[in-house]
Amino acid sequence: MDWVAELPGAAARGELVAYFQPQIEVSTGRIVAAEALCRWNHPVLGPISPAEFIAAAEENGVIDEIGAFMLEQGCAFASAAGLPGIQVAINVSALQLAQPDFSARVIAAYERFGLDPAQVTIELTESRPVSDIPEAVAHLARLRDLGSGISIDDFGIGYSSAKQLEALPFTELKIDQSLIREDTEETWNRVATIVAVVRQKGMRIVAEGVETQEQYDRIRESGCDRAQGYFLGMPMPQTEFEAYFAANQRTALPRLARPVSRALAALNLRNLEDLAARRRTEIASLPGVGSKTIALLGAALAAAGLAFAEG
Numbered sequence: 001m002d003w004v005a006e007l008p009g010a011a012a013r014g015e016l017v018a019y020f021q022p023q024i025e026v027s028t029g030r031i032v033a034a035e036a037l038c039r040w041n042h043p044v045l046g047p048i049s050p051a052e053f054i055a056a057a058e059e060n061g062v063i064d065e066i067g068a069f070m071l072e073q074g075c076a077f078a079s080a081a082g083l084p085g086i087q088v089a090i091n092v093s094a095l096q097l098a099q100p101d102f103s104a105r106v107i108a109a110y111e112r113f114g115l116d117p118a119q120v121t122i123e124l125t126e127s128r129p130v131s132d133i134p135e136a137v138a139h140l141a142r143l144r145d146l147g148s149g150i151s152i153d154d155f156g157i158g159y160s161s162a163k164q165l166e167a168l169p170f171t172e173l174k175i176d177q178s179l180i181r182e183d184t185e186e187t188w189n190r191v192a193t194i195v196a197v198v199r200q201k202g203m204r205i206v207a208e209g210v211e212t213q214e215q216y217d218r219i220r221e222s223g224c225d226r227a228q229g230y231f232l233g234m235p236m237p238q239t240e241f242e243a244y245f246a247a248n249q250r251t252a253l254p255r256l257a258r259p260v261s262r263a264l265a266a267l268n269l270r271n272l273e274d275l276a277a278r279r280r281t282e283i284a285s286l287p288g289v290g291s292k293t294i295a296l297l298g299a300a301l302a303a304a305g306l307a308f309a310e311g
């Protein structure tokens with residue numbers, strides 16, 4: 001069955017669905033954002049992976065249609081009443097940047113949803129160097145100047161090179177999952193080098209494809225700002241995400257001074273449930289933790305129906 005011919009109009013026929021995968025702020029363990037990922041539920045063949053149909057959509061000129069749908073879904077997500085303050089990352093193909101009205105359409109969507117541009121990050125998934133497209137820089141600079149994030153996806157492989165980093169107005173870098181998955185000393189050293197260089201530019205660093213506790217620990221040690229992966233949360237429809245977010249909010253740690261949140265993170269304490277497994281005296285002995293912090297944590301535990309461990 002030649003499904004490529006059926007791609008045009010898939011959005012209009014209601015066959016496309018946006019899924020959202022949580023991004024966790026490493027220093028606090030909080031959900032701060034989600035990446036919007038497209039799904040195509042073909043009426044006969046069932047779900048087709050974006051890894052397959054995005055490439056076909058780029059070749060067949062359907063990518064603008066899919067891009068428009070995902071922009072709409074992403075903006076709806078970021079402005080949902082059940083997701084206060086949550087940001088969204090929207091994948092954009094290099095080809096979409098060749099549209100003369102690309103940034104105007106994005107800005108119109110922000111206005112339609114009453115969205116602060118800072119709640120949206122445009123993620124560039126490149127199949128070819130974006131710097132080849134003259135309009136691209138202007139579109140991205142315009143959106144960045146409004147406060148939106150501009151992210152370079154899959155960094156460390158292919159075209160996502162240091163050269164691209166110079167040529168375009170990026171605010172965020174996503175370390176490719178192949179680097180995280182390789183999980184060798186060599187690749188972790190590479191991650192550390194990337195982090196060190198990118199830090200100097202004031203860019204945010206996101207690690208994706210985090211599948212295990214060990215990988216998450218390495219991510220944290222290497223100084224990445226955000227993490228994403230099956231270990232932290234699967235891509236899911238918006239309704240499911242809202243339930244997941246509400247549950248996480250109830251057990252989220254309160255905002256703490258950075259040294260304190262680092263000390264808790266180093267003990268693998270990511271939420272109030274983790275905290276409730278520890279003794280008050282143990283937490284009080286951590287660097288930077290005083291009686292005020294203990295009172296704050298005690299109150300947060302009590303509000304969630306929890307308490308420090310006995311003894």
Ligand code: C2E
Pocket residue numbers: 021036037038049050051054066067070091092093125153154177208209210211228229230231235
């Ligand atoms: P990507 O932008 O690099 O997205 C991350 C992919 O990794 C997603 O695959 C996600 O489901 C998957 N993933 C997340 N965590 C893990 C993990 O821990 N382990 C592993 N093995 N995989 C993980 P997905 O959803 O199949 O999307 C594949 C690619 O299709 C995306 O890669 C992106 O390049 C493209 N894509 C998806 N949605 C869109 C879209 O709306 N527009 C455009 N232009 N491209 C899209």
Ligand code: CA
Pocket residue numbers: 035091123125153
């Ligand atoms: Ca992406």
Ligand code: CA
Pocket residue numbers: 153154174176177208
């Ligand atoms: Ca990626």
